[in-house]
Amino acid sequence: MTPSFSLPLPDGRKLSADHGTQGLTLLLDGQPLLSAQREGECWQLSSAPTVEALWALAYWTFAGDAQSERVQFAAANLPAEALEKGLVSRDEVGGRLQIERTAFWQLGDAWHKGAAxxxxxxxxxxxxxxxxxxxxxxxxxxxxxxxxxxxxxxxxxxxxxxxxxxxxxxxxxxxxxxxxxxxxxxxxxxxxxxxxxxxxxxxxxxxxxxxxxxxxxxxxxxxxxxxxxxxxxxxxxxxxxxxxxxxxxxxxxxxxxxxxxxxxxxxxxxxxxxxxxxxxxxxxxxxxxxxxxxxxxxxxxxxxxxxxxxxxxxxxxxxxxxxxxxxx
Known part of the structure; x- marks a missing residue:
């Protein structure tokens, strides 16, 4: 992964990410969207995330690494919608919050256009x-x-x-x-x-x-x-x-x-x-x-x-x- 890169989104906006050895900042059209610190295999989010921020974290990870299977994270006040729509689940062993590649790419609102x-x-x-x-x-x-x-x-x-x-x-x-x-x-x-x-x-x-x-x-x-x-x-x-x-x-x-x-x-x-x-x-x-x-x-x-x-x-x-x- 490069220290910084950007991803154009189908709606015309741009997702960018800057990260160091342990920290990560995601920006949407240059505005801060999410900040996190790496603790082992898990991201510790600095504030309560929105569904959009969690989606962006997953997209940034999976687009940057085709071999990555999941994003594990810890966060306060997880939005119920993230669980209800299947974006976020819990690891079966440790109960950690996670976003799985298998699920993420099935949530197609960003890619699929028109009536389904x-x-x-x-x-x-x-x-x-x-x-x-x-x-x-x-x-x-x-x-x-x-x-x-x-x-x-x-x-x-x-x-x-x-x-x-x-x-x-x-x-x-x-x-x-x-x-x-x-x-x-x-x-x-x-x-x-x-x-x-x-x-x-x-x-x-x-x-x-x-x-x-x-x-x-x-x-x-x-x-x-x-x-x-x-x-x-x-x-x-x-x-x-x-x-x-x-x-x-x-x-x-x-x-x-x-x-x-x-x-x-x-x-x-x-x-x-x-x-x-x-x-x-x-x-x-x-x-x-x-x-x-x-x-x-x-x-x-x-x-x-x-x-x-x-x-x-x-x-x-x-x-x-x-x-x-x-x-x-």
């Missing part, structure tokens, strides 16, 4: 011969934003806008590297029809991935219960599936994959806590993508035959993602 699917009631419908929950209206605009401290850049997701994104989608799909695996090359008119069909499909949301607000990738997030993948495994009502492509060559590489794939999975798990699994079905011979996914916590469940390809069923569970969470 979680707020939509569970009402069942039949479509295509399958019984499934009625899905919430699809989001519009930006849905996720987080500063990646490892990259030193913003990673964000927004919904695809056909008029704004058609030409880049066409360029990406016609690049030889993408064409090899997606096999969706075509004209602007063909790609407009493709995207209009996806926009009209209630089980699929099309997304554009951005780094520092520059579009570089296209994703499709779908509800697996209504998808063609459903017959090939024991699908749950709220499983989400993903299709992924990186269109801009400048944003390829393992470190970028770690950032955007983790952000994509994080967004979908935040969107609805009822989602327990994220699935994908890359072509079985796409060794590079499968290797990236396995490195980031997906496992290869099996191979199976789609009509158009031999696919590998890749699975990521909510439990595994948050327990092994490398977000920073």
């Amino acid at each position: 699917s979680a707020n939509y009631p569970q009402v069942y419908r039949m479509s295509g011969g399958r019984r499934h929950p009625l899905r919430a209206p699809k989001p519009q605009g930006e849905v996720y934003r987080r500063f990646d401290a490892r990259l030193g850049q913003w990673i964000s997701l927004r919904t695809l806008d056909i008029e704004l994104d058609l030409e880049r989608f066409n360029r990406w799909q016609n690049s030889p590297r993408v064409l090899e695996f997606w096999q969706e090359g075509g004209t602007l008119e063909q790609h407009r029809a493709y995207l209009e069909k996806a926009a009209a499909d209630p089980h699929t949301t099309t997304l554009i991935g951005c780094i520092d607000d520059q579009p570089f990738a296209y994703y499709e997030a779908y509800w697996a219960k209504e998808d063609r993948i459903a017959p090939f495994y024991e699908v749950d009502d709220y499983d989400r599936g993903i299709h992924m492509l990186v269109g801009e060559e400048s944003h390829r590489g393992p470190h970028k994959v770690e950032s955007w794939m983790t952000a994509l999975v994080h967004y979908l798990l935040l969107d609805d806590p009822r989602t327990q699994r994220i699935v994908a079905e890359p072509r079985a011979d796409n060794a590079k993508m499968i290797g990236h996914m396995q490195r980031l916590g997906f496992w290869r469940e099996k191979e199976f035959n789609f009509p158009h390809k031999r696919a590998a069923l890749m699975v990521q569970s909510r439990e595994t993602f948050f327990e092994r969470c490398g977000l920073c």
Whole structure:
């Protein structure tokens, strides 16, 4: 950890921290937010903390150290809300107050934007011969934003806008590297029809991935219960599936994959806590993508035959993602 650094927050504010051998001061937009002294593995807070101050302490710790699993602290007059919302818990052995990485990254108000699917009631419908929950209206605009401290850049997701994104989608799909695996090359008119069909499909949301607000990738997030993948495994009502492509060559590489794939999975798990699994079905011979996914916590469940390809069923569970969470 460096003696001082700062973290931009999605709401435009900036969190900074100055600390010495034993002391720590957190500042929000330059104003003191929290002061603490280190006593062994525990922070002793100098005054009664707010929920915002405790959140900031956790974020500063976890963003600065991807291996840190918890923040232990002692404080007077802990706000009840911190316990009620699950930000703070007690250590099972010593009863110390703590904030666990596993819990922190599930509290997504800072990163998730717009309406969440979680707020939509569970009402069942039949479509295509399958019984499934009625899905919430699809989001519009930006849905996720987080500063990646490892990259030193913003990673964000927004919904695809056909008029704004058609030409880049066409360029990406016609690049030889993408064409090899997606096999969706075509004209602007063909790609407009493709995207209009996806926009009209209630089980699929099309997304554009951005780094520092520059579009570089296209994703499709779908509800697996209504998808063609459903017959090939024991699908749950709220499983989400993903299709992924990186269109801009400048944003390829393992470190970028770690950032955007983790952000994509994080967004979908935040969107609805009822989602327990994220699935994908890359072509079985796409060794590079499968290797990236396995490195980031997906496992290869099996191979199976789609009509158009031999696919590998890749699975990521909510439990595994948050327990092994490398977000920073």
